[in-house]
Amino acid sequence: MSKLNLNKTWNYAAATESTNHILLKEKYDLFINGEFVKSNSKKYFDTINPATDEVIAKISEANKKDIDLAVKSAKIAFRRWSKLKAKERGKYIFRIARMIQERAKEFAVIESMDGGKPIRESRDVDIPLAANHFFYYAGWADKLEYAFPNKTPKPLGVAGQIIPWNFPLLMAAWKIAPAIACGNTVVLKPAETTSLTALKLAEIIQESGLPKGVVNIVTGAGNTGAEIVNHPDIDKIAFTGSTNVGKLIQKSISGTKKKSTLELGGKGANIIFEDAAIDQAVEGIVNAIFFNQGHVCCAGSRLFVQESVANVVIEKLKDRMSSLIVGNPLDKNTDIGAINSKEQLATINKYIKIGQEEGGEIYQSKCSISKKGNWCPPTLFLNVSQSHTIVQEEIFGPVLAIQTFRTIDEVIEKANNTPFGLSAGVWTEKGSKIFKLTQELNAGVVWANTYNKFDPTSPFGGFKESGFGREGGLHGLKAYLKFE
């Protein structure tokens, strides 16, 4: 096959998003009962720009006493918030949504600085979707009786919510919006590497006039999270993160009355049939695994290609990878940004090493990478099987394991042959084949001829060890209500 000259190209000059319009404090305290308060631990930790290794701000570490205060204020606020006219609750949430929209650019820049994701994604995906979630659930606030006719929906009480670092603001929106729309109050903890946009959201919440204590945002690492999980006055735990932590949470709340929804890891199967629109499927593969540097729980990290088109697909995929731009997350032309943290980069590199040691054939696109910051080029593994570690375990990085298949039954069996069950993708022009697969794949989401599409109206959640409970849509309300 002749090679395309995609390495030497028309180089786009830097088009960096300006950072001079954003307002950041040097130190961020805890947001409890409507005020920013110093933590009892008196400790701060750094939040770092993963693209430059620079410290952006200092974040307060909440301890047991702080969590106690936060839960107490949420519990007191619940009395009035849950009895407030539903229409009034909705108004506050609409206001928060509009304020996010007004400050979308600022949020996008901070999200990219703090988390390393390309500005193209934070600007076009994270922030607009976060605002949409607030809009969507604001609309439901006074219609709960219609959503669940002949049942009497009642809020649960205080929700403890722990969110991951891959979509910081968006995950906060997924958690807070349905919870408060249903009349609950919230204690939310963002991930320790990406607390900033949640704290900016706290500023918006403060400005919006939302009654004090309805939303409390506390920062810190795993220990802080454990304090929330174990607090006796928490009525519900909503967690998004790793399967290991999810299992720990389930252990610690067993025997209590706490309800829970867990959205955990995944190892999504992306399946390309020979009758698919091949060029668009290749684009779909790129979207499935390289979106947000592969830090996506529903990433299509296992690719299955039908043998008859495997060579063509892999060749086209390699070409496409060489035109992806890896670099400064704030550059508007960047396709793949920085890996979120040193720890995560070490994990990804560990898996890349294991993949090679186990005999996988590695391919990485060439890209010039800055010495500072955390980077990983887009990576493929060929010649791997279901028995390889990198096919079995979640890597949470831009690493794709490629296998081929011959028949439809074979690929269904392999796709389901994983402890996870969060997502899958099917690429074929044949409608009946899509329906067969959606019936038989054990995954919470199955995308057909597209991948990684999200919408507030659509429920999202896992099968098996990818968790339980749904977020988004009507189903997302159910997780924050009890029926009498």
Next chain:
Amino acid sequence: MSFPDLLKIPKIDKLGVQEIVNRFCKRSIKTSAKKHGLHLALSMIDLTTLEGKDTTDKVRRLCYKASHLHNSLQGLPNVAAVCVYPTLVRVAKKELEGTKINIASVATAFPSGQSTLDVKLSDTKFAVNEGADEVDMVISRGKFLAGEYNFVYDEIAAVKEACGKAHLKVILETGELDTLDNVRKASDIAIYAGADFIKTSTGKISPAATMPVTFVMLNAIKDYYKKTGIKIGMKPAGGISTAKIALQYLVMLNETLGYDWMNKDLFRFGASSLANDVLMQLQKQESGYYQSLDYFSKD
């Protein structure tokens, strides 16, 4: 040359194409990259006049414009070619003597293509004998939509032969082909039948060139190159009237076929008003402010 295997032609997903095209449009082209892109765009223009009311004087003026784009800007490239009807090729030839600007001529009963093969071949030969370096032919869309792919293929092959040394651009008139799957099929037929370039439109049918259509055609070119090592050119025509749109096409070209295609030998814009907008943008790059459109000559 052989007939393409129609069973192996990839299917096209319209939404998927639209999605990647949107992504190309979001590239931010600034400063040095913009200047380079604008120069490139200028050098790829087929400056076109294809009207029933064209006269020798009109063609003369167009040719003068082609070789004197904007005298107050230094280091400008020339456009790639001037595109006229066969009867005006001789006029253009004379006017452009001594320049490196090619003369392209539409032929084969342009724009409808509703005529016999004999007429189409003599139309082609006439244009070439008058001095055309490039021939832009139209395919028989009616036959294509009726499923007579062999007819379309044979016709292109015959015109190619009649062209002799002149380069053949094959106009698919994608605005009449209805689906992107058809665009892809027609692209493959044209390429396998001997086209040097494939071109979207005559400019007489709306929609003319669009980015999704061009993207599908670029992929046909890519697959053919991968298979044979032969580079086919691409010419979107009609509707590309601003520098901004032209840069978006170049981004798409850059990221689909790469640098080898980033020149006038393998990529052209068929346009009449694009040049002035590109010039205006270049002037702005130089001076930092926009000049009035009245500073740019309209010929």
